[in-house]
Amino acid sequence: MIKAAIFDWGYTIHDHVKDVIYPDALTLIKELKAKGIILILISRAPDIQERFKEFKKFNLENYFQIMEVVPRETEKEFSKVLINAGVKPFETLVIGDRVKSEILQGNKIGCVTVWIRQGKFAGEFATNKDEEPDYTIKKFGEILPILKKLVPAAS
Secondary structure, three states, X not given: OOOEEEEEOEOOOEEOOOOEEOHHHHHHHHHHHHOOOEEEEEEEOOOHHHHHHHHHHOOHHHOOOEEEEXXXXXXXXXXXXXXXXXXXXXXXXXXXXXXXXHHHHHHHHOOEEEEEXXXXXXXXXXXXXXXXXXXXXXOHHHHHHHHHHHOXXXX
């Protein structure tokens, strides 16, 4: 049963070129929040304060219970946010645009991983088993049917 969802920031829910949140990402985030899923946002950035200003600009504190900015997205960082959220890896969906980053780290700690194949890293494919996502999607709307399989009460 999925109790939490970790979202990557850059090019997963936020288009850095246009400086917008993808509309279908926000729709999904609202739907997951309404279902009682713990929402976690994780972002890699050298300037933590600057990244939190970006989050504030989009009022993300209204949706995400945990928001972390880290120097590197690592197993340790992902494990830490799960401990803070009080959930186990197998209860967590990791949604990211990079198989060599979020998907890799989510797989290493035992999360259910979803690669959203869009934007800058749409052509970045797995080169080993650890980088292979459990699910590959092109639009955020494809996550709800996946969630229904994983959380029977989410229908």
